Amino acid sequence: MFDIQDNGAILVGNNFVIDGHYKRLFRAVTHFHADHINELNKSIKECTSIIASPITIESLQVLGYNVPKHKQLPLNYGVKVDLLGEKIKLERAEHIMGASQVVIETEKGIEIAYTGDFRNPGKGTPILNPDVLIIDVTYGNPNFVRKYKDDIEMLFADYVADALLKGPVTIYAYYGKLQEVMKVLRKYNVDAPFVVENKVEKLTAIAEKYGEMVGKFVNKNTEEGKKIIKDGWYVEFKHATEFKRRTKTTTNFLLDGWLVKDFIKPVDSNSFIIGFSSHGDFEDNLKYVEMTTADLVILDGSRSKYAYDFAVYVTKYYRKKVKVLPSSSGS
DSSP states (O other), X not given: OEEEOTTSOEEETTTEEESSOOSSSEEEXXXXXXXXXTTHHHHHHHOSEEEEOHHHHHHHHHTTOOOOGGGEEEOXXXXXXXXXXXXXXXXXXXXXXXXXXXXXXXXXXXXXXXXXXXXXXTTTBOOOOXXXXXXXXXXXXXXXXXXXXXXXXXXXXXXXHXXXXXXXXXXXXXXXXXXXXXXXXXXXXXXXXXXXXXXHHHHHHHHHHTTOOOOOEEETTSHHHHHHHHHTOOEEEEEGGGGGXXXXXXXXXXXXXXXXXXSEEEEETTEEEEOOOSSOOHHHHHHHHXXXXXXXXXXXXXXXXXXXXXXXXXXXXXXXXXXEESGGGOO
């Protein structure tokens, strides 16, 4: 009925695999981060359809995955489709643009859901109530609590605004998170021009197409972009891997979800790491498990070494039936 493979593939029902490769008819993709599109090219070749939100489907193309048109099955949130006697729908997850939770109803009428990565349960991420819930527990250890999480957006926007008083700013993060940060800065009235290029520009255009409210952005290589850079008041957005090639001409912020205890950590005189995560922390994981009415909660241990820590805590302090899969992922 369900299983999680060592490669992260989540098997549900007879026909579905989620966020990993397994030779089945339908592969669902919760979002386009690397650990959830593992072996996607194999799935494109061997599966009949790739199911994801429209934003995710289009973003995969930008990231170099050629999903043929006849294999694309984009689903809007809340739309249920029947495929060979089993039903699937996607629900929103607050993580990155286009992120989804996956809900599948088997031929026997058993509903199984997978959260994928999420944060802000009960608000930005609806809490699902299936028969079986498979949940992400990336931050499953009780030590991973962000005491500043309710203020993180405002704090970050303030740091960027202050840095802009001295000159340009460059923000480094993973794809998807960059677009979320753009929305945050506009929300808190940071109105400096946004400068982008390459994949960041293409993904931002997709975000704008689907109403993600990222505000105006400019390619740095256009005449307008060159003028903005010459004027010296702008925010540029780059992939996290480029942080090692940062310069001293801008204030640099690297967004890293694993900085938990502190909000900001200096790296050098003009570079900082910010504890800004697209994942929920331990308390968010616990809130989801507390509030769901699922009869059985499965902890995804293929992507988190803290799944067993979370299982021990929930078993000790709450009367919830939980299990970690794959069983080889812990001790």
